[in-house]
Amino acid sequence: MEDVGMKRPSMIIVFLTLLFAFTAAGRAQMQMPKPGPEHKKLDYFVGTWATDGDMKPGPMGPGGKFTGTSHDEWMDGGFFMVIHSNMKMPMGTGTGLAVMGYNADQKKYTYHEFNSMGEAEAATGTVDGDTWAWTDENMMNGNVVHGRYTMKILSPTSYTFKYEVSQDGNWITVMDGKTTKTK
Template sequence: MTENAMALPTPHPELKRLDRFAGTWSMAGDLVGADGENIKGQATFRWLPGGFFLEQHITLDFLGMTIDSLEIVGYDEQRGTFASTVYSNMSPQPLPYTWQVDGENLTITVSYGPLDATFRGAFRDDGTFSGGWRANPGADETVNIDYDLSGQRLA
């Protein structure tokens, strides 16, 4: 490298914890207490050029309603968490989420306006995952609907 060459930044090593998400996943689930599967869809994760951000594009049939969203996840070094922003056909505002990845466990939280819920899930030995979204204590349960979701890698 020459004296005048600029050193390019490199992704934070913690981002490697998100590598297991890369690929396409089939998603299925149900509302807590429902009789049968009523949530189906697909999620695709890919690293954006440079490796600083993981993109998730998800489409779900959620009780007959189509949810289509784009999420960008990056690492917040000051907080030691993964911060994300979700752009969805269900909200006119981008939504801030926080991810925590601890070994096999994943926790995602959102607390913005009436949205106040947490996803807790885990990867299994076979590479699949499962978990559930739950309204946080005191949250409006008509907005923050409890449901379970599982995923299996397609590609």
């Protein structure tokens, strides 16, 4: 008669060894997703940037000059860019945190910002050559306001921008300016 007590641990060891081998092989075949070429276009924004602009009098305030700085860096994985910003405007100073990425299902870039003025902004964008075009929809004084933010790349270290709003299809420029990479 064979010793069943000795065979049982041996079979358990064989089973666990096979289980580990199959699990390890399965993990080796599963690869982490990698950013696509659309994500790589966001590389342009990596670095520290300085902005000088002009706010027009209107729905966003009294108008005047504004300045800002931002530090843009990739989040681990390379799918999302994290942007920390500081700004000085005619209404005061503020800070912001934004996340920019790409939605492959919508084939659009995404932008989500939260700032110290209590605003939460969301926009989607496209890029065509040297022009980035972002659109958003917000509530202002109880009304839906459509916005479009256009960036024209001038060089690897600078771009101009314009932000326009509309309630009825007539676009009004509310701010424009230039942003330059400092680091």
